[in-house]
Amino acid sequence: MTVARTAALRFGATLVNRTEVVDLQKDSNGNVNGVVVKADGRTFTVSTKAVVNAAGVWSDDVRALDEAEHPRSIRPAKGVHITVAWSKVRNTVAAVIPVPGDKRSVFVVPWGQFTFVGTTDTDYTGPVDDPQCNEDDVEYLLRALNGSITETVTTDDILGTWAGLRPLVADPEASGRTADLSRRHKVRRSDSGDVTITGGKLTTYREMAADTIDEVLSEVLDADRITRFRRRSKTKHIKIHGANGYEELVDSADTISPLGGDQVRRLADRYGSDATTVLAIAESDQLLAEPLVPGLHYLRAEAIFAVRYEMATTVDDILSRRTRARLETRDASADAAAAVAALLAPELGWDEAEQARQVADYRARIDEELEAIVH
Numbered sequence: 001m002t003v004a005r006t007a008a009l010r011f012g013a014t015l016v017n018r019t020e021v022v023d024l025q026k027d028s029n030g031n032v033n034g035v036v037v038k039a040d041g042r043t044f045t046v047s048t049k050a051v052v053n054a055a056g057v058w059s060d061d062v063r064a065l066d067e068a069e070h071p072r073s074i075r076p077a078k079g080v081h082i083t084v085a086w087s088k089v090r091n092t093v094a095a096v097i098p099v100p101g102d103k104r105s106v107f108v109v110p111w112g113q114f115t116f117v118g119t120t121d122t123d124y125t126g127p128v129d130d131p132q133c134n135e136d137d138v139e140y141l142l143r144a145l146n147g148s149i150t151e152t153v154t155t156d157d158i159l160g161t162w163a164g165l166r167p168l169v170a171d172p173e174a175s176g177r178t179a180d181l182s183r184r185h186k187v188r189r190s191d192s193g194d195v196t197i198t199g200g201k202l203t204t205y206r207e208m209a210a211d212t213i214d215e216v217l218s219e220v221l222d223a224d225r226i227t228r229f230r231r232r233s234k235t236k237h238i239k240i241h242g243a244n245g246y247e248e249l250v251d252s253a254d255t256i257s258p259l260g261g262d263q264v265r266r267l268a269d270r271y272g273s274d275a276t277t278v279l280a281i282a283e284s285d286q287l288l289a290e291p292l293v294p295g296l297h298y299l300r301a302e303a304i305f306a307v308r309y310e311m312a313t314t315v316d317d318i319l320s321r322r323t324r325a326r327l328e329t330r331d332a333s334a335d336a337a338a339a340v341a342a343l344l345a346p347e348l349g350w351d352e353a354e355q356a357r358q359v360a361d362y363r364a365r366i367d368e369e370l371e372a373i374v375h
Ligand SMILES: Cc1cc2nc3c(=O)[nH]c(=O)nc-3n(C[C@H](O)[C@H](O)[C@H](O)COP(=O)(O)OP(=O)(O)OC[C@H]3O[C@@H](n4cnc5c(N)ncnc54)[C@H](O)[C@@H]3O)c2cc1C
Pocket: 019, 020, 021, 022, 054, 055, 056, 057, 058, 059, 062, 078, 079, 080, 119, 163, 164, 165, 166, 167, 199, 200, 201, 202, 203, 204
């Protein structure tokens, strides 16, 4: 989110969400010169000089639009985390624990009042849009956890689960396990000039971006000829949005706001110096300084910030992705969904029917998550 905002606020990038690339457009020489997108029920073409496909686990599907045939270059590897109350584990530092009966280990990470345990690393062949944590994943992680702590943690103690797919580059010569596959990234340019970045890690995102942009500049845009382009990515020297002013904000945390130093420090860690905008929203109306989900630290003001500045458009955006309420306390987040919908309604122009639809949609996702664990 902050990387995208940095691109928009500092470099003039235009960001759109909920807009799907459904086709690529090519000129008479077969070079890609546009993407056909679907947004709000409309389909239209955006002309481009270059196209970068960074669609993660879906990147083969986008490549298939260009290359006519599905390349099957990605081997999706499912990873699951579970959340339990910190009091069940009482670890003061992040630890790596072995999984009995497997050669892998998993992390046990303290996170305020919670502890996160994960991750698994298994082949995944289901629909990539909706991987779920299942009974086997839970059994695997609880086996590891219970092998290393004195208390016994059961499925009933799990407060939240989340599952994701790593877009690993398939390697026919690698051994059977996804855990042994390389996490290195790969940049590939197709005959029509579409540049695809696959594999990699969150921690290497700048290197991945630099390699991708260098490929676009030198090979697609031919920067040697077009002098207004730099020849290489300059990401290495760019500070992320919110970095400037962060330290001053943290230094003044105890005195700057009636919300108190702990809340200011938490907001600064999440939003950088933009925390001052969240604080201004919270201080403008006492109700907005209330918790978004009872029992969690998030403020109602953060939901307003997410709509105004982070392109959130659904209750699920707020509870699953702009905050992590769903991952931390799934049931409490479901209980709070109606209040969140009512809070967002004036911002997003929702009538009562739309609020009800948003709540039903969010609760249906939670029901699916629960069903996957117990079946
Ligand atoms: C369980 C797990 C553990 C991980 N552990 C680590 C770790 O320890 N360290 C680490 O550094 N990284 C870790 N990662 C990160 C991971 O390895 C990847 O780097 C990351 O998940 C993929 O990011 P991405 O930006 O490539 O893809 P994504 O974040 O999936 O982004 C792809 C985007 O493309 C969009 N998209 C897809 N198709 C289309 C289309 N047709 N039109 C428009 N948009 C489209 C999608 O909506 C999505 O927003 C982990 C990931 C998982 C799942």
